[in-house]
Amino acid sequence: MQDPERAHEMTVLGLKIMHNSPFLCGLLHRLNRNSPNRPIELFGLKFPNAVGLAAGLDKNAQFWRASAAMGFGHVEVGTVTLKPQPGNPRPRLFRFPAEEALINRMGFNNEGAEAVAARLKSAGAHRFRPIPLGINIGKSKSADLSKTAEDYLASFHHLADYADYFAINVSSPNTPALRQLQGHKYLPGLLQAISQANLNRAQKLGLKPIPLLVKIAPDLNYEEIDSILSDVLELDYDGIIASNTTVERPGAFSRVNEPGGLSGKPLHHRAVQIIQYIHNATNGRLPIIGVGGVSDVESAGRMADAGASLVQIYSGLIFKGPYLPSQISRALAPRHENWV
Numbered sequence: 001m002q003d004p005e006r007a008h009e010m011t012v013l014g015l016k017i018m019h020n021s022p023f024l025c026g027l028l029h030r031l032n033r034n035s036p037n038r039p040i041e042l043f044g045l046k047f048p049n050a051v052g053l054a055a056g057l058d059k060n061a062q063f064w065r066a067s068a069a070m071g072f073g074h075v076e077v078g079t080v081t082l083k084p085q086p087g088n089p090r091p092r093l094f095r096f097p098a099e100e101a102l103i104n105r106m107g108f109n110n111e112g113a114e115a116v117a118a119r120l121k122s123a124g125a126h127r128f129r130p131i132p133l134g135i136n137i138g139k140s141k142s143a144d145l146s147k148t149a150e151d152y153l154a155s156f157h158h159l160a161d162y163a164d165y166f167a168i169n170v171s172s173p174n175t176p177a178l179r180q181l182q183g184h185k186y187l188p189g190l191l192q193a194i195s196q197a198n199l200n201r202a203q204k205l206g207l208k209p210i211p212l213l214v215k216i217a218p219d220l221n222y223e224e225i226d227s228i229l230s231d232v233l234e235l236d237y238d239g240i241i242a243s244n245t246t247v248e249r250p251g252a253f254s255r256v257n258e259p260g261g262l263s264g265k266p267l268h269h270r271a272v273q274i275i276q277y278i279h280n281a282t283n284g285r286l287p288i289i290g291v292g293g294v295s296d297v298e299s300a301g302r303m304a305d306a307g308a309s310l311v312q313i314y315s316g317l318i319f320k321g322p323y324l325p326s327q328i329s330r331a332l333a334p335r336h337e338n339w340v
Ligand SMILES: Cc1cc2nc3c(=O)[nH]c(=O)nc-3n(C[C@H](O)[C@H](O)[C@H](O)COP(=O)(O)O)c2cc1C
Pocket: 054, 055, 056, 057, 059, 078, 079, 093, 102, 104, 106, 108, 136, 169, 172, 215, 243, 244, 245, 263, 264, 265, 267, 291, 292, 293, 294, 312, 313, 314, 315, 316
């Protein structure tokens, strides 16, 4: 069997070729154009449909125009860290086709904030982005926990000119200690520092602040989620992305001995539970982007029913292919009226 990461790299290569060809993007876009989508307005942005590409596939912002042409209504690039880093040794990506699941321990392999910013600039992303472009930022592996805010802030400053929203990633399981940032000891300080930098930048440039969201893990208990929600609401963050991959090994996965984050179908139930919990706890006041095991119209609908305003897909795309975003967004379109 082909190494899953090799297969993944071939897909990314195809998407990069498309990204650089206005002709191919236009063609694919026309194939997806007959969707009756109605835009969704959320945190001051207009999303052409409810289905986005989750972080982790386009880590270095290499094919976001191709993602738009594929029918995604937004794309979240990254995770980008301040320093370029190679990630963990291979193999680090494992496929479970029967379960439509992946385990990964990539470890934030990415080219670093400066290089990603340069690529976005040369692609003209400071002037025009066909769909909202979220940039997911995370902690460099080498940054000490006590220096985390500076590390995120430097990435924020490199990338801010290209971001329609920022996702503050404190939830990937493959960077040592990263998830500790979700706790009350670190989170308020980190979120406050980024929010302040965002407000200062907006004031200086006469722009609106960039929407800020926090991406959380599915392995938190409800007390921990409450603590995050109170920080997020107090600091006026714009939303939550729930959720990242899980370190739990439900069902048959209890026998799988590969460390890393599990995604895809086995994550879905927990992700929906968390969305429902956040929706109830905040009386629907805090926008939620739902992610985790969205693999068809039904699973996307469950997230919407639980309170998600938008959904994102990663594993589903790997197992179901490139028509999935359009299929789901078409089916969800008639519900948008109730979402906004
Ligand atoms: C190979 C792989 C790499 C990922 N890398 C990132 C990442 O860099 N940053 C991040 O926030 N989430 C990352 N994720 C998590 C996804 O964005 C998503 O939250 C998770 O996979 C659940 O969605 P899914 O079930 O649709 O895959 C990654 C997931 C996979 C499978």
